[in-house]
Amino acid sequence: MERSGQESMPLHGIRGLQSKVRELQESPGGLGFGRYFTDHMLLMDYEEGTGWGEPRIVPYGPLLLDPASKVFHYGQTVFEGMKAFKWKDGRARLFRPLDHVRRLNRSCARMCVPAVDEARVLGALRRLVTADADWIPEAPGTSLYIRPFVVATETQLGVAPSRSYAFVAICSPVGAYYAEGVRPVPIYVETEHVRAVAGGVGDAKTAGNYAAGLKAQEAAARMGCAQVLWLDGVEREYVEEVGSMNAFFRFGDEIVTPPLGGSILAGVTRDSVIRLLRGWGVSVSERPVSIGEVAAGLRDGKLREAFGTGTAAVVSPIGSLHWRGERLTVGDGEPGELSKRLYETLSGIQRGELPDAYGWMEVVPSAAE
Amino acid sequence: MERSGQESMPLHGIRGLQSKVRELQESPGGLGFGRYFTDHMLLMDYEEGTGWGEPRIVPYGPLLLDPASKVFHYGQTVFEGMKAFKWKDGRARLFRPLDHVRRLNRSCARMCVPAVDEARVLGALRRLVTADADWIPEAPGTSLYIRPFVVATETQLGVAPSRSYAFVAICSPVGAYYAEGVRPVPIYVETEHVRAVAGGVGDAKTAGNYAAGLKAQEAAARMGCAQVLWLDGVEREYVEEVGSMNAFFRFGDEIVTPPLGGSILAGVTRDSVIRLLRGWGVSVSERPVSIGEVAAGLRDGKLREAFGTGTAAVVSPIGSLHWRGERLTVGDGEPGELSKRLYETLSGIQRGELPDAYGWMEVVPSAAE
Structure with a gap:
């Protein structure tokens, strides 16, 4: 300064x-x-x-x-x-x-x-x-x-x-958020620190929410993880966000994402992903999802894909979750079928290589206009 | 700008x-x-x-x-x-x-x-x-x-x-925080918004904690109240802080203040007040105090005084609490005996008019030194 x-x-x-x-x-x-x-x-x-x-x-x-x-x-x-x-x-x-x-x-x-x-x-x-x-x-x-x-x-x-x-x-x-495209990242499930709580400002895009997450992010990095998976501040049980992205999980053929309950951000990419999935006939539930359900799904193989969505990374597959000392791999550790398709579709629409069926792209006038 | x-x-x-x-x-x-x-x-x-x-x-x-x-x-x-x-x-x-x-x-x-x-x-x-x-x-x-x-x-x-x-x-x-010295103020008990939660950053003096309280403060002002009394973010039951001050309650002859559990600020004035009170032989408990206990104490007269402490106001008596549509007066609505004595003692020490028994005041060298 x-x-x-x-x-x-x-x-x-x-x-x-x-x-x-x-x-x-x-x-x-x-x-x-x-x-x-x-x-x-x-x-x-x-x-x-x-x-x-x-x-x-x-x-x-x-x-x-x-x-x-x-x-x-x-x-x-x-x-x-x-x-x-x-x-x-x-x-x-x-x-x-x-x-x-x-x-x-x-x-x-x-x-x-x-x-x-x-x-x-x-x-x-x-x-x-x-x-x-x-x-x-x-x-x-x-x-x-x-x-x-x-x-x-x-x-x-x-x-x-x-x-x-x-x-x-x-x-x-x-640049591309990940140099080699869509690469699954290891995620640390935070059980001590809390990002936001219902009644707080977790649903506002305001500076303090991001400062509040820095300490947990440092701890995650020490564990070799790229991001933090946040649990709710009341029961310390339900998934909120992953880093500064919205979280999605695929159980069998159902896609689940936490509902907009006041403590998480209403992501524009979250909304785009939900609309694309529903357009493809995929069932999307906006409902609370507990870390227990996620861990059980990873152990019995019912949870086939997990990913975060946000403007910066678009779609970021989760490769593994580190929870209470355990490392749980998502699927075979490679990007899931839907994660890849969502990334490629959204990127394709954004780059004009796929039809913009939802009218999401807006032309910017050139300097001459 | x-x-x-x-x-x-x-x-x-x-x-x-x-x-x-x-x-x-x-x-x-x-x-x-x-x-x-x-x-x-x-x-x-x-x-x-x-x-x-x-x-x-x-x-x-x-x-x-x-x-x-x-x-x-x-x-x-x-x-x-x-x-x-x-x-x-x-x-x-x-x-x-x-x-x-x-x-x-x-x-x-x-x-x-x-x-x-x-x-x-x-x-x-x-x-x-x-x-x-x-x-x-x-x-x-x-x-x-x-x-x-x-x-x-x-x-x-x-x-x-x-x-x-x-x-x-x-x-x-x-200036004096209140023009006429220690004047009791009406306080709004916030039941919708939350300032901070255990595991968050409520115990740090960081900008985001203050921005998070602005909306509730506006609502309090509309109710004719000077400040917000914050309840905990998990059970929505236990007193946390009052505005940006620590909260104290006098039940009979016991003074109660919420413990430093990670979601409230460790006030320097809070510590000074606890030490003064204990020095006077007054019993001080750092323990959770629920809004239900506070309301019951106000109704049956057992709660005789309530005040906030902080660097800006030093000691600020609470005149009434507005909770769920009810207005509960503290004592007779006038500053309590201990509130007044604490304010006068702390102010006296700070102004050099009372002995500095705890060694709290530190001389600043003059320009010539």
Whole structure:
């Protein structure tokens, strides 16, 4: 961190060096996730009384914030994550952008942040992607990740909703979440720490939910696991999420995913997966699923597939679960049939290689339009 | 929020206008809480590999942060709040500063933030108070509130502990929390929302815990209540905290306060109050106390006093509890005998008007020393 006017700010990422990005996208995992940022960002300010101002697209650069700004002290913040893809026709498409902006507003409501105008924000995000369209990588599995977020900027230390906010959106060209496509990962079943509880803010996309999971994630990494499987905070029995993804299990021919009960995020990819599965005639139950049921299913072979879903990884197969000192392999440890089909279908729709039967892709106007 | 180098930054508070602060401290509630900030602040940077750098005292001013900084997205942050007082001898004293820095490090451990060197931070905080000693208000009930905080500054969007941090400390001359001293406030018993749960981060002083309480606080305000009384997230039965304070109840001659079970903050004022009470021969039990026991005690008169404790308000009597549509008055609605004695004793020790039997006050060197 630097102070304004006193020291120079080292700019992060590789700005303007789009050729570098084109080079990186060819090497597996070379782009990584959220490491490089584009030339522009979106800013929009809120003041009590006047409301949200006009969105402005400005050069990417540091934010100047008073150290008393409430975001630093009381964490009043919400965010989203969505993706843009460049199709073979050279035009950019956003994946379900309105659903992301609507979810942003649901998070706003839970965190006492004033709602944004959905149409206005959507228009501004489109213009941002248009401005930085040259940054959208084109290799399979890559995309432009867009991160809109709102932070409380009032400079007062009382614990109360802020009277001013900043909406910011930045963009990052990102690689395939897993370098070799859909690779099953080992998952640690967390029995000590809790991510969220019904009545809390687990269903809002707000910064504190992610900070709350860091300690368990460190423990999982020490056990050689990629992510944490969270259990509910009351009975410590029912599956909530896996890392920051929604969790799915295939018992025989039934797909089960935890219901949206207030403590888990309503994933846009979760919804897409449920609709694809039902469209294929696969039975999907949104019902509580206990870790006991999962473990029993893994032992007797009834649980044939398990995977997480989210914007970043799309579909991420679970290779094994580490629970109470036991390592339980999912199926034969390879990606399951439905996991693969879901990943390939969603990726195909996003890249314009399969028909967009649900109308999920939205064309972004080109700079000339 | 403004962007670096593009627009001017409107400075908040009234910088350098110490005479204004001297005027405000005379009017009841005039200083408020955390509205004005002093001339200087403390900065210290952390980088993976080299660790925490040297603390620097610099003019108060905006922070320049990359919009990809993790604090904005994943809320990895911890903070503290402590007070300095100016005694009649003209010298400044800090209240239990080492206990606050130790708690900061406990919060750091929970939130995967690297620990600070306690002696070095304490020394730097003393120098900060010395530099801004002229800002310490002197009217009864006023003090200089010191807010150290740490934010994650790594500019990468992966959910993982940051590899760089900024430690910042700012100071605010604050007024009496309640203009007329110790005034009992109405409290709303929250039965829908939950602040924290065992296994979560409720025992860490981290931003997300405060954002999580805003919605319930708004509901409480609509009911004419000043604060929320939080119940546990599992059974929705046991008292946790009141607003951002620890809760105390007097049943007959026994004082009861919830135990430090992982979901509530280990208040420095909580500890001070327990030690004062025990020193007076009053029995204090740290044990679970259910809202049912509290309500029964209010109905049959066995519950004679209830109050919250915290650095900001010191001791804040609870006048009534609003629970399931019922309004239950505490005692005769006036501050209880022990509440008043605790407030006056703690305030007296802090202002140097009573003996500091526990060694809680620490002299801050004057600028000449």
